[in-house]
Amino acid sequence: MLRWLLIIVLTLLVFSGLLRPWLARLGLGRLPGDFEFRIGERRIWLPLATTVLLSFVAMLIGKLV
8 A cells, every 4th residue: 555655646746847848738737636736936736637537548558458
């Protein structure tokens, strides 16, 4: 269980920092389950719904292959 929690947190961090501009161009990152917090000048972005959607798509691709 701890292993999966660590994987989810690391995935959210990667989406938050590296893939956000690319996902925004595709229209992802603005789903109802994606959260954005502002603490001072810092923006924290938690793409929960986008992560679930992309995981589902990856699972479907894995089942087809």
